[in-house]
Amino acid sequence: MILSKKLSDSFLDTNSFAIYGLGITGSSVLKFFKKKRVKNFTAWDDNKYIRKFNKLNKKNTQKDFLKYLDKADYIILSPGISIENSTFKKKLLENKKKIITDLDIFYILNSQTKSIMVTGSNGKSTTCKIIEHVLKNTNYDVNLVGNIGKPILNIKIKKNSLVVIEASSFQLNYSQFIKPNYAIILNITKNHLDRHITMKNYKKAKFKIFFNQKKEDLAFLESKYLKNFYKKNNFKGKLKNVSIKKYELIKKKFKIFI
Incomplete structure (x- = not known):
């Protein structure tokens, strides 16, 4: 929506x-x-x-x-x-x-602000920190927010700000207006079933990250299973492949800095 x-x-x-x-x-x-x-x-x-x-x-x-x-x-x-x-x-x-959710309020009021949203059962925080580190080292004005600790409505947005958001399934499940320019699902494994009850519900919550994307937005997935699910649901964002091997290599190198 x-x-x-x-x-x-x-x-x-x-x-x-x-x-x-x-x-x-x-x-x-x-x-x-x-x-x-x-x-x-x-x-x-x-x-x-x-x-x-x-x-x-x-x-x-x-x-x-x-x-x-x-x-x-x-x-x-x-x-x-x-x-x-x-x-x-x-x-x-x-x-x-x-x-x-608070994420919806942010997107409603800041529709022109570029954002990268990351979700997944594991690795969200590390991935967000890697993205923040890389962007800051290329002189972007970056705000790291969301499930990682800092509420998104606490930040001050500048004209060329870029927001990196760690989103949990709990946040995504209640959201309606989120529209990240770059949306990433790292993985989906059995998690939080005490809250979501079934894997179907859990997966549906995670995939809300793509619901409002347009054809100029990018969606990143690595798993063949998740990519097939993405295609079956006819999401509008441009699907991009993620190499898990390259990601693991980057993650190992990045640990030197944190």
């Missing part, structure tokens, strides 16, 4: 938001909204101490937030929240089409 430029310009002013989960990611969204003076939003965390830490209005109750989930245009869900185990499971499932 891709927003028009006109809609993206007024996104924060013309919509209402419910932020659910105030861990590192959710707190960064809350801070970003306050900085941008967003008027129509509310926030909730199931932990009363976290609510107190984030200085939420004490008058807002769980029941109030439950009602607001129906009223809000978008529900911003923290990647740490499992819908299946949530207090608001029924209401979240009823409003599933409204659920987005």
